[in-house]
Amino acid sequence: MWQPDTNTTCKCDPAGRATCDTRLTAAEYDERAAATQTGHGDCAAGDSWEEPETCSKCACLDDGLWYYSPADLHGMCTDSAAHICSASSLRDAQLFEVKHLLILREQIAPFHVDFSVREISLDLSKIKTAAMGLVQRRSQLFALNSSNALLEFLLEGTPAVQEHTRDSKREVDLQLKRVCEAFIRGTQQLLQQPVHSVILRIEAVLESAPDQPLPPAETVAAAVTETQRLIKTHLPDIQQSMQLYLANRETEFILFKPVKVGLLQRFQRLQDIIMQQYSDDDRMIIMCPSQDQVSVLVSSCMQPAPS
Known part of the structure; x- marks a missing residue:
């Protein structure tokens, strides 16, 4: 949040440098330093800031100036995410943006000012x-x-x-909400697309052409099998990416919970349709898992977080 200034320093401590995070321009530093020279003669401007440290004794550094506004940082975060998306993957870009928007929101939360x-x-x-x-x-x-x-x-x-x-504060919250929702939608689509598509086909027949035959049991069974394969294949990678970027179990749980709920709801919807529209023999062919079975499958694909 603070940008080191290359024109000012404080030589109050024995090491000859300050110990605070605040930074002033050269003119502001000189003005405030001059006002405190009487009671603190060893404080002087000179050389440059080399490390983000602070001087607890020098009143001229008790406060500082924001070099970047939250709006500027928000734009930088979005630009970096777009670059990551072009260089790597959309998932990486979204998780990167979520992480840094959370950091930005946490940084500006203590300041009860109008942004x-x-x-x-x-x-x-x-x-x-x-x-x-x-x-x-x-x-x-x-x-x-x-x-x-x-x-x-x-x-x-x-x-x-x-x-x-x-x-700026509201824009950060809105962008964080949009990115999280986009990640959830994309992850759900990746994991449940076959089952979702076959549900849409069945519902379309039931609503517009009830006299037409429903998709055969073999087609529905293939969709169920493919969805289970996608869960086993992609879920460990998704979890690994979340751990890499978010590095917070609570945040990972909050972000993944809607994805899991969406999976359970899709399979429950398919099971309801099968119970109403398909015969016992067809149900045996389809072998649609229950919500509990899907939950166990998801849990088995999730690796325990490193301690």
Whole structure:
């Protein structure tokens, strides 16, 4: 959150450097240092900050300035995630962004201040329309009446000043929510796509063409088998990525819980359809697992977190 300044230092301790996280510009440091020289003569500006340390004795460093606003850090985090997505995978980018947005939210939470930022911009959309009108009415460019094309261009093509208010704290929360939801949707789609697709096919037949035959039991059984294979194949990698980026069991549990709940609900929905629409022989072919069996499968694929 703090950016070291390369122009100032404090030589209050025997090692000749400070011990705080605060950083001032050279002018601000000189001004505040001058105000405290009387009672603290060994404090002086010089050389450079080399390590993020602090001086507990020097009043000129009791407070500092934010070098980057939360909005700036939010943008940097998003840009880094986009770079990771292009260089690695979408899952890595999402987990990276979740981790650093959580850190950013934790960093700004103790500051009970208004993080709203007012931004001013120019709306130039009217200039294009006015310029086209000026070109089309070139014959009236110097007309000595109210139809003067140049005068209308100056009046109608004036840029409008617009003000926008950005709440950095709220933007961080909203972006964190969006990224978490995107990760959950993507993970659910990866793990349960075959079962989800066959459920949609069955429901489409039941709703629009009840006289048509349902997908055969062999097709449904193949979807169940493929979904179980996907869970066994991808779930350990997903957990490993979560442990790598999040490194927090509680956060990992919170983020993965909706994924697991979605899996259980899909299999429960398929089992309900099978019980209502398929014969006993078809059920034996499909062998749809119960929610408890799916839960056991998911748990068996999850490796214990390192202690």
